[in-house]
Amino acid sequence: MTMIKALTRLLVAGVAAAYLHAAAPASAEEVEVKIGNFTFGPQDLKVKAGTTVTWTNKDDIPHTVVSPNAFRSKVMDTDGKFTFTFTTPGTFKYFCSLHPHMTGIVIVEAQTGGM
């Protein structure tokens, strides 16, 4: 059991590291998501608890970032930003309330050994 747990943790950490490496090479605690061409980039994020994610709208049309029961940005016009710090582990699906076909996910994992 402990073996499987440890392996899983390793695997999850590996995947998270791969994501973080792609998304935010500068820091593990600050991650950027760019909104462009009506898509969130990256669309799927894996972060550790405590990570702050900043969305920036690069489109010529306003967008929002809404995760029911978790967070709701104000409308972001071009170059507008929204920042949210994920303190609790979990899966946060979000979308743009103006253009609901725009969706994304943030998976938040416990910071250290909490699993």
Add this chain to the structure above:
Amino acid sequence: MTERDDGMNRRKVLECMTWAGTGVLWTITGGVPASLGIIDEAVASPAKGFTFLQISDSHMGFDKPANPNVKGTLEEAIARVQTLPAKPSFMIHTGDISHLSKPSEFDDADQIISRAGLNVRYVPGEHDLLDEDQGRLYLDRYGRGTKGAGWYSFDDSGVHFIGLVNVVNLKAGGLGNLGNEQLEWLEDDLKGRSASQPIVVFAHIPLWTVYPEWGWGTEDGARALGYLKRFGSVTVLNGHIHQVMQKVEGNLTFHTARSTAFPQPAPGAAPSPGPMKVPDDKLRSMLGIACVTFKQNEQRLAIIDTPIQK
């Protein structure tokens, strides 16, 4: 395509009009649409009977390269209204009055649109519900006498008009949304009406599925259309996609109007549906208004899309 009553093949004429790049005028006789002619002819022969206007997507406050002067083009669109040979009875605005739901944006729209001297009936677009209270501002301004998020119906000259709201409570991954409460209201609103009464339904997002990949459709639109099927003549007027598009399905005629602010690409023609930058001398040919005529004696409804400038 010069005759008004020749019953010429509709598709052929629509194709022809697409090619002409000007606009469309067509009629509905007993629920069967037939084409009429292009704008110039329509303007040349003033409509008799009952006419109303549709404007859409004025996006006051938008200032990006696709059109840095949306006030100017709205002014031009309203000036076009004033040149129409037959004075319309009223105007509908199918949403996205403002770009960011700011009071100043609504003020600008009201100030310019009022120059037409017409009573205006509104439905909101998703850009009109961006205030802190998610639509309170819109309802305070435009929602008097409406139900729920701003839906309502009224009769004018024998035609039953229904303004629907499909931009509230949008669900992740979904399209436009009417919601159960509004659909129940609609079913009730139509109950007991004669199937021969012409119906005009207007809402911001197309009620038919234009292009789901870009969210251009209404999740529960089919249920609304189900309630409308028994009527002999149903015309559905929408905005949102900033281009003229039409479809006929049995007795239902679907039509989207141009924006007065900026064009958007044809479905799938660009990486995203964002504002489309076109050469300055082309812009005004891609913005415009729609003029809808109901001829009482002939039981027909005609829609003319008029660009601000050819």
